[in-house]
Amino acid sequence: MTDLPSNLKSNPLLSRWLTVDEADTITIRSGKVELGQGIATAMAAIAAAELGVPVERIRVENTDTLRAPEEGWTAGSFSVEHGGAAMRFACALVRELFAEAAAARLGGSAGELSVEDGVFRRPGANEGLGYHQLRGAVDLERMAGDLPAPKLRGGTVDRPGFSRIDLRGKLTGPGFIQDMALPGMAWGRVLRPDHPKDRLATLDVAAVKARPGVIAVVVDGGFAGVVAERDDLAAAAVEFARKRATWTRTAALPPMGEANAWMEGVPKNSTTFLADEGEAAPAAFRHEADYSRPYIAHASVGPSTAVARWDGDAVEVWSHSQGIYPLRKGLAKALRVDLEKVTVRHAHGSGCYGQNGADDVALDAALLARAAGRPVMVQWSRADELSWSPFGAPMRVHLSGAVAADGTITEWAHEVWSPPHLARPGFGDGVNLLAAWHLAEPHAPSAPNDAPRPQGGGDRNSVPLYKVGKRRLTHHVLPERPLHTSAMRGLGAHCNVFAIESFLDELAAQAGIDPVEFRIRHLEDPRAIAVIRAAAAAAGWDPKDAGGEGTGRGIGFARYKNSGAYYACVATVSVEEKVRVLKVQGAVDAGAIVHRDGVLNQVEGGVVQAASWTLKEEVRWSDAGFGVRSWADYPLLSFSETPVIETVIVEDPSAPSLGAGECAAGPVAAAIANAVAHALGVRVRHMPLTHERIAAAIEAA
Amino acid sequence: MTAVPVLETRSFSVNGRDVAVTAPEDASLLAALRHDLDLKGTRVGCTEGYCGACTVLVDGRPVQSCNTPLWAAAGKAITTIEGLAQGDVLGPVQEAFLIEQAAQCGYCTNGMIMTVTGLLMQNPPATKHEIVEVLDERHICRCGAQPRILRAIDRAIAVIGGRK
Secondary structure: OOOOOHHHHOOOEHHHHEEEOOOOOEEEOOOOOOOOOOHHHHHHHHHHHHHOOOHHHEEEOOOEOOOOOOOOOOOOOOHHHHHHHHHHHHHHHHHHHHHHHHHHHHOOOHHHOEEEOOEEEOOOOOOOEEHHHHHHHOOOOOEHHHOOOOOOOOOOOOOOOOOOOOHHHHOOOOOOHHHOOOOOOEEEEEOOOOOOOEEEEEEOHHHHHOOEOEEEEEEEOOEEEEEEOOHHHHHHHHHHHHHOEEEEEOOOOOOOOOOOHHHHHOOOEEEEEEEOOOOOOOOOEEEEEEEEEOOEOOOOOOOOEEEEEEEOOEEEEEEOOOOHHHHHHHHHHHHOOOHHHEEEEEOOOOOOOEOOOHHHHHHHHHHHHHHHOOOEEEEOOHHHHHHHOOEEOOEEEEEEEEEOOOOOEEEEEEEEEEOOOOOOOOOOOOOOOHHHHOOOOOOOOOOOOOOOOOOOOOOOOOOOOOOOOEEEEEEEEOOOOOOOEOOEOOOOHHHHHHHHHHHHHHHHHHHOOOHHHHHHHOOOOHHHHHHHHHHHHHOOOOOOOOOOOOEEEEEEEEEHHHOOOEEEEEEEEEEOOOEEEEEEEEEEEOOOOOOHHHHHHHHHHHHHHHHHHHHOOOOOEEOOEEOOOOHHHOOOOOOOOOOEEEEEEOOOOOOOOOOOOOOOHHHHHHHHHHHHHHHHOOOOOEOOOOHHHHHHHHHHO | OOEOOOEEEEEEEEOOEEEEEEEEOOOEHHHHHHHHOOOOOOOOOOOOOOOOOOEEEEOOEEEEHHHOEHHHHOOOEEEOHHHOOEOOEOOHHHHHHHHOOOOOOOOOHHHHHHHHHHHHHOOOOOOHHHHHHHHHHHOOOOOOOHHHHHHHHHHHHHHHHHHO
């Protein structure tokens, strides 16, 4: 048996991965879906390089549960690392099968044939045979593990100007799930309350049914929705219904308090998952500090949308979910139908950074389409998008440490408090789909456990990559949270790295050592040291720069999940009434690069989003319920607030390719906080770094 | 008993073509474009006038179509993203965004292309500073493509300036 990449081992049938088309194109199918991150382009580049075919002749099919490889969720920066490795291997196997078929016709051995531009040729020959001419001679209904290990060509088709394969279409016309239309399709909207603990008590169904264009009003326990001939009429009918509904408050929300003070009053499941034995070396000084981040909204620009079409007891669902196979399982359970009766097809949605409302709206659409007896598209309102989409989980971190007289860290204790960061459909034994919990015969959600280590959830990136002497790591999972949480870009890495990298600067300052030098002294991994040096060099880091007078610079570093891409950056800020990030100069090591501009785009987007979280974003609530109901309640980093971003790629082409979408979140947050401390001489340890918090820190100094 | 919506017919032009749309009396221009005219390059965003994904040109001026009632578009000339390209040749701003790969998901992008197109076609063309002020006020990008979008604006300004 040939040793296969994990995702090919679990999906060994080659015909699931690709089809050689009659029209001289090759259609590839990946279980890793396009979320706006450019994965379709990366997959096309990998397939083109490995097959020896121009990338223009690679078609990337939208994934569905009928045929595509089952590769779980498109998440965790694993798509290139795992999905890409499997795609490359599958394409290499197919290339070798076609080379054998070509050799049988052209003469000679498969090994001496070349393949360029999709054509196999003997050495020195002008004439050859293309993939499409050989398709009848090759059977792809073969198991990858039964074939001899292929020779991987490696590499990519990347070149200057190589660009995203999907953008031209999207920038000229339709291209998203919201743009779909099925024959006979109607539009649905769901009525959800303004308070997370309210449940529907009564609704004047007859009055809503009488509204213009309404086809059906659906009430199933606490789930209620409207189906109409047009989306605008469905939206109007739901707003009318809101005025004819009464609600029961099932629980009150705890007061928010400052910096997640609400966490003090809720139960916790605590685990000390790493505790080094032995005595720590003698310390010259000790230090401890608390850090936090609030709830973060997903805040996709497009509304969460799904389309569902029933045929008897079978349902077809179009979704922009991160995981169509796990969603399929969740839908089957929620709808109480057999798994084989559910087909999920992926369609592109607007930017997705974790679990947004895509999965939940898929169940909404299936429920409304079943009741209406027509295909139905459901879109969420902006208010529901900002309040009912799962949130990025809030966190508190307490760090304590000790440093020896020579500036070596001798002890390190990291405690993190956070609700679970993962509640996707398919995670755990329950049904993690919003509407399922509110039906007359409800389903229970999965037990509120966090994502398991080594990736972790709230504890992601809590283990420092640095040598820090005697370590103690404790994770407190808070199962009872006021607002629902699930995956958001980086999970716990954002706040853990923010805390670790802030704390390192605090220790370095007390030890009288330059922060860059201090980090390098405590690192052994040469790739980690290389990105820190590259970022410092790009920023012209000067250890003698004393900062102050309202401008400063700071560094941040992490290896995402301690197993993914390395990223270090230097942020330059000015602080007047508020913090302004002027520049973020960074370096990334994501192994062998598949699509250079794709990596840069993901890192830049990660920098901007992290700066926005760190400086501005906080989901609030009150006794009245959700505090974020429109964009006016939740400002993001604007165009004029966007820093200049420079990114150096530190590439080792022999290292495995790694995803780059999440590596920037923590380092950017820390670099900004460290730059603010350098500018002001006081430190703000709670995100967002608002004017009020900075003023309070100055006051307290 | 379901009520039949009260319908109104409004006439205007879209991308140089005269159209008449019969839609519910309080329909938005966005709904008319997407639902009735099948012009889905204009995106549905917040539908509350904040995110700008639905921006089109009305008589050459950038306008958010979600909070523009259809009656207000009667008799006007509407340009959507589908109206910027001439055959395979993209509009200059569209082309600049594509060259700079000024998007991640691309969902909010078409609205920005329309705003920048409108501001650069006015006489005199808007400055970069003026364009950024409008983007701050009326457009949202969550993916963090702002650095590339700002580069695309620089490119579009240079190209359009060079043509005059």
